[in-house]
Structures are given as structure tokens and as C-alpha cells.
Amino acid sequence: MRDPGPVxxxxxxxxxxxxxxxxxxxxxxxxxxxxxxALIRRGARRLxxxxxxxSGLQTDLLIGAGAVETLETAGMALGESGVGPxxxxxxxxxxxxxxxxxxxxxxxxxxxxxxxxxxxxxxGILGTDLLAGRQDWPVIRNPLAGEADPDPIVLIPAVRPDxxxxxxxxxxxxxxxxxxxxxxxxxxxxxxxRTLVTVEALHPGNLLEDPLMAPGTLPHLYVAQVAxxxxxxxxxxxxxxxxxxxGALARYSEAAKTDDGFAAILAEWLR
Amino acid sequence: xxxxxxTRQEMxxxxxxxxxxxxxxxxxxxxxxxxxxxxxxAHHAPNVRTMTEGGVYGATPVGGLPWGIECNRISSNATSxxxxxxxxxxxxxxxxxxxxxxxxxxxxxxxxxxxxxxWEGPIGPTFxxxxxxxxxxxxxxxxxxxxxxxxxxxxxxxxxxSEKVAYISSPGYLEGGDARSRHGFNGGGPAAIVTTLGxxxxxxxxREFELASWFSFSNIEExxxxxxxxxxxxxxxxxxxxxxxxxxxxxxxxxxxxxxxxKG
Numbered sequence: 001m002r003d004p005g006p007v008x009x010x011x012x013x014x015x016x017x018x019x020x021x022x023x024x025x026x027x028x029x030x031x032x033x034x035x036x037x038a039l040i041r042r043g044a045r046r047l048x049x050x051x052x053x054x055s056g057l058q059t060d061l062l063i064g065a066g067a068v069e070t071l072e073t074a075g076m077a078l079g080e081s082g083v084g085p086x087x088x089x090x091x092x093x094x095x096x097x098x099x100x101x102x103x104x105x106x107x108x109x110x111x112x113x114x115x116x117x118x119x120x121x122x123x124g125i126l127g128t129d130l131l132a133g134r135q136d137w138p139v140i141r142n143p144l145a146g147e148a149d150p151d152p153i154v155l156i157p158a159v160r161p162d163x164x165x166x167x168x169x170x171x172x173x174x175x176x177x178x179x180x181x182x183x184x185x186x187x188x189x190x191x192x193x194r195t196l197v198t199v200e201a202l203h204p205g206n207l208l209e210d211p212l213m214a215p216g217t218l219p220h221l222y223v224a225q226v227a228x229x230x231x232x233x234x235x236x237x238x239x240x241x242x243x244x245x246x247g248a249l250a251r252y253s254e255a256a257k258t259d260d261g262f263a264a265i266l267a268e269w270l271r
Numbered sequence: 272x273x274x275x276x277x278t279r280q281e282m283x284x285x286x287x288x289x290x291x292x293x294x295x296x297x298x299x300x301x302x303x304x305x306x307x308x309x310x311x312x313a314h315h316a317p318n319v320r321t322m323t324e325g326g327v328y329g330a331t332p333v334g335g336l337p338w339g340i341e342c343n344r345i346s347s348n349a350t351s352x353x354x355x356x357x358x359x360x361x362x363x364x365x366x367x368x369x370x371x372x373x374x375x376x377x378x379x380x381x382x383x384x385x386x387x388x389x390w391e392g393p394i395g396p397t398f399x400x401x402x403x404x405x406x407x408x409x410x411x412x413x414x415x416x417x418x419x420x421x422x423x424x425x426x427x428x429x430x431x432x433s434e435k436v437a438y439i440s441s442p443g444y445l446e447g448g449d450a451r452s453r454h455g456f457n458g459g460g461p462a463a464i465v466t467t468l469g470x471x472x473x474x475x476x477x478r479e480f481e482l483a484s485w486f487s488f489s490n491i492e493e494x495x496x497x498x499x500x501x502x503x504x505x506x507x508x509x510x511x512x513x514x515x516x517x518x519x520x521x522x523x524x525x526x527x528x529x530x531x532x533x534k535g
Binding site for chain 1: 302394405406408409410440456
């Protein structure tokens with residue numbers, strides 16, 4: 001059920017329970033950073049993160065804040081600054097479980113989830129070491145292939161995240177959310193049990209009634225809660241209107257190399 | 272010598288770009304591979320149809336080296352813009368993509384690529400965490416499996432050129448010979464490993480990578496010394512042509528912030 005009307009960012013983040021399987025977009029895909037700060041402020045724990053399809057600053061922050069138990073992702077990087085420093089430290093300390101994946105495997109899991117089917121077969125991955133770490137990815141013989149053709153194929157089990165959280169440009173009073181070209185967010189919202197969205201602004205009127213906006217609109221059926229958070233992706237970019245704060249990102253990459261440095265920059269950003 | 276002043280990184284980008292043919296549907300990763308691809312477009316392949324993993328089509332970088340597959344420098348003048356489900360999940364996975372350029376932290380003699388981690392000693396069956404964790408497979412696995420051919424770009428250092436990679440993130444020819452064909456991939460595998468010293472190509476039967484060309488500032492001995500397997504000389508191996516003035520000018524138009532000139 002959708003809550004009526006927009007809620008506060010704190011209320012939205014507060015509805016994400018400890019232990020949730022939480023799906024998050026890549027750094028370029030509309031990251032709800034304001035809500036992430038709220039999630040860290042409330043002391044979230046044992047989150048099981050699912051990258052759509054890769055992970056970056058948001059995940060590094062959550063790991064550093066002690067909120068993450070497992071991370072399933074196709075890749076982890078802070079732009080050109082390399083692997084996230086808190087992610088790297090957590091791996092060294094041994095407290096973080098990482099389940100390596102690939103970009104289409106992450107999307108395929110959600111595509112199976114949105115359809116309500118148990119798995120999606122995916123070409124590729126065979127012969128790599130990814131399979132060694134993924135006992136949950138069976139390899140079968142294509143049942144439609146001829147007798148003489150072994151045609152092995154990997155099955156990616158469906159994923160239905162407990163919560164999807166992302167940032168978008170617009171929502172209307174009905175709870176429709178304009179995602180524009182970010183169609184993977186529609187797949188994510190279809191698969192997730194609850195989808196929480198922060199938006200730059202509220203749209204007057206109904207997005208689905210505007211023929212130019214409707215094709216890029218996620219219907220409210222798939223949206224549980226909306227909060228208004230202008231600039232809510234900071235310091236990450238959001239479309240053309242909000243370029244990345246390169247200075248802040250560079251400062252984070254450097255500061256987060258140490259526990260003290262991370263604590264200081266986190267405290268500053270949470271203020 | 273041509274008398275032109277250029278860096279090894281620029282030579283690697285030009286040699287990679289020479290592998291791209293006009294009219295192809297080409298997919299690029301971030302950083303160096305993108306510059307190599309857009310160099311080809313600026314120089315000899317004006318009708319190459321470019322795309323990134325994020326679904327940005329027909330764009331050229333604006334304002335310097337893009338830092339991501341969808342950042343404003345790459346998406347601002349795209350002719351269309353979809354998403355990773357379309358770019359990797361449909362176009363690459365279905366075998367429509369002619370060529371992909373991918374990077375590597377480590378590559379082995381059969382063109383298998385590691386971008387996941389560096390381990391000390393064997394990983395073991397329980398998959399212990401690496402000593403140095405790298406980004407992960409990302410979309411490169413899917414390009415390596417689905418593109419008709421791939422070009423691997425990697426800095427030529429002995430630690431990066433192993434008999435066998437510690438971890439296969441993206442498949443080349445796996446154990447060599449016909450090993451790859453047993454897995455039913457739509458793509459054909461790596462056509463070349465282009466490095467900062469030369470170009471390696473797979474033997475047509477064994478699929479072991481051999482030295483096909485060396486750059487004018489390098490030589491066979493230097494390349495062998497920086498390769499972790501007993502590198503053979505390919506039939507017809509030769510020195511690669513130096514960049515022409517036109518090639519260098521085209522590359523520098525694409526690399527307007529000089530990312531390739533900052534390194535040696």
C-alpha cells in the first residue's frame with residue numbers, strides 16, 4: 001500500500017528495517033543520498049545491499065557506518081578513485097560478505113523478480129571464477145537443445161528486494177514518479193516489495209496524463225513512499241541539473257582511507 | 272623514427288583504435304578504452320556506431336575524458352540514451368555488437384581477464400577474500416562473452432601478464448584450444464591484447480597469445496621480459512607503424528584534457 005502524500009526524508013528512511021535486502025542504483029542512476037544520510041543517522045544495521053547493477057559512494061558510506069552485512073554487486077568503484085576505501089577495509093577486516101556478480105546478472109535477477117518467475121537463463125559467465133563464488137547460480141543443459149548439443153547455460157535466480165531506494169526528478173500527488181530514461185529503475189520497482197523514492201520536486205497535475213511525460217513515468221502502483229529532497233543526490237550527480245561535486249568526492253576518497261578521516265567526513269555530511 | 276613526440280599510452284590508444292573498422296557497432300568501457308574508440312571515430316571510422324555499457328549511443332566526449340559510462344561528458348550529445356538492460360542485456364547479449372574494448376588488471380596467455388582481485392597463493396575452494404580487492408567483473412564479462420570480438424587494453428608489466436590469471440572475471444579462450452566454444456557464447460573472444468609495448472594476437476588453433484607487433488620504442492626482448500609466460504613470436508611478427516601526424520592530432524582532439532599524455 002502507498003502512503004498518502006509525500007513523507008519526510010527521515011520517515012522514508014526510517015521505514016527501511018534493519019536486515020532488509022535493499023536494492024540501490026549505481027552512482028550514475030539516481031542515488032538517494034539524502035535518504036542514505038538519514039538511514040545512517042538512525043543507525044541502520046545488517047542491511048543486505050543489492051547493486052543495480054554496480055555500487056559506489058552510497059555503499060561505501062553505509063559499509064563505513066557499520067550498516068551492511070552483505071553486498072551483492074557487479075562492481076564496486078568510486079568513479080576514477082578506485083575501489084571504495086571503507087569497502088576495502090571491511091574486506092580486510094573480514095566482516096563483510098561480498099557476492100560477486102555481473103551487470104546483466106543483476107538486471108536478470110530483477111527481471112525474473114518482476115515477472116514472478118523463479119530464474120532467468122543468461123548467456124556468459126561460464127568458465128569464469130564468478131561461478132565458484134555463486135553456488136546459488138546453477139548451470140543446466142539447455143532443455144530445448146538437440147541431443148548432440150550440450151549447450152550449458154547459467155540460471156540467475158529471481159531477486160525480489162525488500163526495499164528499492166532511489167532519487168528521481170519528479171513525482172505527482174498520485175505518487176507517480178518520472179524516471180525518464182532510467183528504465184532499469186522501473187524493472188527494479190516492479191521487482192521490489194516496497195519502492196521508496198526521493199524527488200527533486202513535486203509535479204503539478206498527473207504525470208500519466210501528459211503524453212510527453214507518461215512514457216517515462218513509473219506508475220504509483222509500484223511506489224510505496226515519496227519524499228521531496230531537492231539536491232537529494234549530493235554529492236553525486238543527478239542528470240544535467242546537478243553535476244557531481246568533484247571536490248567533495250575527492251575529499252571523501254582521501255579522508256575515508258582512515259577510520260578517523262571517515263568518521264570526520266561522515267559527521268560533517270550528516271550535519 | 273617519425274620524429275613525433277608521443278607517449279606509450281597514446282601509442283596504445285592509437286593501436287587499439289586501428290582495430291576498429293568503419294561502420295561497426297562498438298562498445299567501450301570507461302577511461303582508456305573510450306579514448307581509443309573515439310579516436311578511431313575521429314580518424315578512420317567516422318561511421319562507427321558507438322555505445323557504452325550504460326546505453327549511451329552515438330555520442331562523442333565533450334570536455335575531456337569521461338569518468339563514467341553515463342557521465343555528462345559522454346551523454347550530453349548522444350543520439351539516443353537507453354540503459355544497461357538494453358545495451359548489455361539485449362544488444363551485446365544477442366550478438367549484435369561487433370567489437371568491444373575492455374581493460375584488465377591482469378591477463379593470461381589465453382586472454383582471460385582478471386578485474387576482481389589479487390591473491391597471495393591459491394584462492395582455494397572456499398573463496399577467501401583477496402589481498403587486494405579490485406572493482407569486479409562489471410559489464411566486461413558480458414562484453415567478453417557477447418561481442419563478436421574484443422580488444423583488451425592493458426599496461427605491459429610482468430605482474431599483469433600471467434601464465435594463468437588468479438581469477439577469471441571475463442573469459443578469453445579459457446584453457447585454450449576449443450575450450451571457449453564449449454560454453455555457447457555468442458561472441459568470438461579476444462582478437463588482440465594491445466599493450467603499452469606492442470600487440471599480442473591469439474594463435475588460430477591453440478589460442479595462446481603471441482607477439483604480433485612491437486612498438487618502435489620497444490623490442491621483442493623487452494616485451495618477453497615483461498610477460499609472465501613463454502611468449503612466442505607470431506608468424507609474420509613485425510614492428511607496428513608509428514602514429515602518423517593525422518592519427519596523433521585526431522587522438523589529441525578526443526583526449527582534450529591530455530589524460531594520455533600525463534603518463535609515460
